[in-house]
Amino acid sequence: MNRRNFLKAAGTATAETLLGSRMYALATAQTSPAAPVAANDHIQLALIGAGIQGQFDTKVAVQVPGVKLVAVADCYDGRLERSKELWGSDIFTTRDYKEILARKDIDAVLIATPDHWHKQAAVDAMNAGKDVYCEKPMIHLYSDGPEMIETARKTNRIIQVGSQRVSSIIYAKAKELLASGAIGQLNMVTARWDRNSSMGAWNYTVPLDASTETCDWPRFQGTAPKIPFNAEHFFQWRKWKAYSSGVAGDLFVHLFSGTHFITGSHGPTRAMATGGLRFWKDGRDVPDVMLGLFDYREGFNLSLRVNFVDGGEESEGLIFTGSEGTMEIAGSTVSVNRVPLQKEPGYTIGTFTDAMQKRILEDYRQKYPVTHPSGGPTAGYEKYVAPAGYSDSYDHFSNFFSTVRTRKPVVEDAVFGFRAAGAALLSNLSMERGEVVKWDPDAMKLV
Structure with missing residues (x-):
């Protein structure tokens, strides 16, 4: 599926014409029956960062035919447990996303971490041979951008940034x-x-069990200045x-x-x-x-x-x-x-x-x-x-997974x-x- 396929005649279905005022309905094939996906053509997806945006993104992503979530990484145990409630007790969960990147059965990762982890998680994923969907903003520091672009070029991996309006x-x-x-x-x-x-x-709501026991505070901090645990x-x-x-x-x-x-x-x-x-x-x-x-x-x-x-x-x-x-x-x-x-x-x-x-x-x-x-x-x-009911988020993920399969250019590259x-x-x-x-x-x- 591709955004260009969703656009039909530019001005279809005139709904109203009154004193120079016209209303048009934009056509989309998004809700049309999806073509069957072969059993061996499924994309195995992993989520890195299962917070608000990560869970929302994943709920949309798995609606695309031929996509299956198999693993989730997050620094809070409660969100790993929630992921199993949402997508099945059989999915692999971990605090350390590098355990996900080491798995051979994962084709692509969805990165929805805090901004200061975007670059490192994306670079690690591409170096591990995974295609990447990275939430916006792509960078936290200006030095992040060139490294992410160069890693995508060097590894020949796909990276798409998650500003869904580009697919709208x-x-x-x-x-x-x-x-x-x-x-x-x-x-x-x-x-x-x-x-x-x-x-x-x-x-955002802080869970009642937030502590150093349930939250991997050192891993969350990453490159940020080190301070005592703060929920x-x-x-x-x-x-x-x-x-x-x-x-x-x-x-x-x-x-x-x-x-x-x-x-x-x-x-x-x-x-x-x-x-x-x-x-x-x-x-x-x-x-x-x-x-x-x-x-x-x-x-x-x-x-x-x-x-x-x-x-x-x-x-x-x-x-x-x-x-x-x-x-x-x-x-x-x-x-x-x-x-x-x-x-x-x-x-x-x-x-x-x-x-x-x-x-x-x-x-x-x-x-x-x-x-x-x-x-x-x-x-x-x-x-x-x-x-x-139109969803540009669905379109954006559909475009990403289509590119993972075809290796054609993405709609929003690095x-x-x-x-x-x-x-x-x-x-x-x-x-x-x-x-x-x-x-x-x-x-x-x-x-």
């Missing part, structure tokens, strides 16, 4: 619309991911920069991935960010409000925002602003509002004679005929909607993942330094 039919449609000139020349992208809950702000650090690790990349690595990276996929850009050249701890002053050392501004050499600016105390419901979305209109992605929809650029002589025309005004207006109509650059309508509103995460982490760097930072998106290096 919604984002694919947005990419098509932008390329068609639907909103004219792009000049700005505005994106946000706001939340207003304790859990949304990473205050909050273990189970709410996103709140500390020793293990996570903060809102930039958790949420900005999704917005960068979507923006880069739709625009085809390699990334920004300059970044500046501000923010701070505005509400969740609970000992964490990463901000709960962050705003970032980024320059792109393609001729547009990107504005990002995360607010963990937004006073309302969780809100995510991107708005692409062009010279002829706007395109917005919200939930399972992408919509275009076309408002052709107004080319008027200017308000000073009223100071001229009637005869001169007439001549100027005729001249302007000849120079600037009111037509849309793509040949479409000059104005109007269009909305494209994904089918009910280079794409590094460019997205590298751009996101510019925000942290800008805040730490209190200055604008520069980035070479081609060489993927700080300038």
